[in-house]
Each structure stands twice: as C-alpha cells, then as structure tokens.
Amino acid sequence: MGVIFVGGVYAVGKTTACTHVAKTMSIPHHTASSLIKAEKANAIPEAGKVVADIADNQNLLIRGVQRALMENGGRILLDGHFTLPNRDGQIEQIAIEVFKALDIQGVVVLHDEPDAIVARFVARDGESRSADIVAQHQRAELAHAQTVCDELGIPLMLLDAFDAVGLTQAIEQWGLA
Numbered sequence: 001m002g003v004i005f006v007g008g009v010y011a012v013g014k015t016t017a018c019t020h021v022a023k024t025m026s027i028p029h030h031t032a033s034s035l036i037k038a039e040k041a042n043a044i045p046e047a048g049k050v051v052a053d054i055a056d057n058q059n060l061l062i063r064g065v066q067r068a069l070m071e072n073g074g075r076i077l078l079d080g081h082f083t084l085p086n087r088d089g090q091i092e093q094i095a096i097e098v099f100k101a102l103d104i105q106g107v108v109v110l111h112d113e114p115d116a117i118v119a120r121f122v123a124r125d126g127e128s129r130s131a132d133i134v135a136q137h138q139r140a141e142l143a144h145a146q147t148v149c150d151e152l153g154i155p156l157m158l159l160d161a162f163d164a165v166g167l168t169q170a171i172e173q174w175g176l177a
Helices: 014-025 031-037 055-072 094-100 114-125 132-150 164-174
Strands: 002-007 030-031 075-080 082-085 092-093 104-111 156-160
Touching: 002 055, 014 030, 014 075, 014 164, 030 031, 030 055, 031 055, 031 075, 031 156, 055 075, 055 094, 082 114, 082 132, 092 114, 092 132, 094 132, 104 132, 104 164, 132 156
Parallel strands: 002 075, 002 104, 030 075, 104 156
Antiparallel strands: 082 092
16 A cells, blocks of 8 residues: 555656556556645646745645545555756755655656657647756656665666556556555
C-alpha cells in the first residue's frame, strides 16, 4: 500500500500512462498538480509551467496525498516531478523529505528523446522549449530520482515515454498490484 510515483519531465507521457494503468489495474490516479490545486486554489499557475513557490506547493502536495490515500484505501498512482523549473529558469530539486513524507513504495521515471518531448510540448501547450534545456531537465530529473530512491530504499525503474505496459509490470513486480 502507499504511493506509486511516476516521474519525468513535462510532456513525457506520465498522465497518459497512469490513466491507462489506473483503468486496467483499478488504482486511483492523481497528478501532483491536481492535488496541490485541490488543497489551495491558485497554487498552480493556469498558464505556463513555472512554479512560484515550489516549497509551499510541496507541503500542499503532502497534505493532498495524505487525503487521497485516506479516500482511496491507502493506495494511489501519483504522477509528478522530482525537479521543477523555478522563477529564474533554474532546475530546482524537490527535497528528499517531501518524497519521504509521501509514503512512496516504488518509482517509475519516464524518458524520451528531447526533440520528441519538445514537439509534444508545442502541440499540447503551444509553448516552445529548447531540446538542450529539455535534455538538461530530463538528466536532472533522473539523477534526483535516483538519489531519492537510493536514500529512501525505494525501487526505481526507468521506462520509455507512455509505457503503460512497463508501468503495469513494475507495479506487479514490486507486489503493489
């Protein structure tokens, strides 16, 4: 029981993969941003992906996850991030203490070619990003995910973008189905 965390940069297919797995495995799915918004309206900007107060939002996330776990029998599929761009455009790591407080039982990080992510980001959000910046963010996301998982003794699996089958297999392999 607990949280199965699916991480990765924006537009890598986290929500798509999680939505499929949630339906097929009957695991409630939440995005980190939806839980934060539920805890505090206006905590996440409607436009853009820059988060004004990353630390405050993580406290809201912890409360939202605790509420979701209570409402869903102690188990959820959560998609979110290990790193986020801050106001200055720098990649900021989410504190390890946040992940510890989330009761994470296993982590999957999705990845893809930066050019493919950029194309999806433009199609989905109408915003352009540099493939170099996406690559840098993706490296930082994976590195911090590895650090968090090592520190907390949590299993980590790296999967290709949108890999719902691999996500299902990871959940089953970890005995979290």
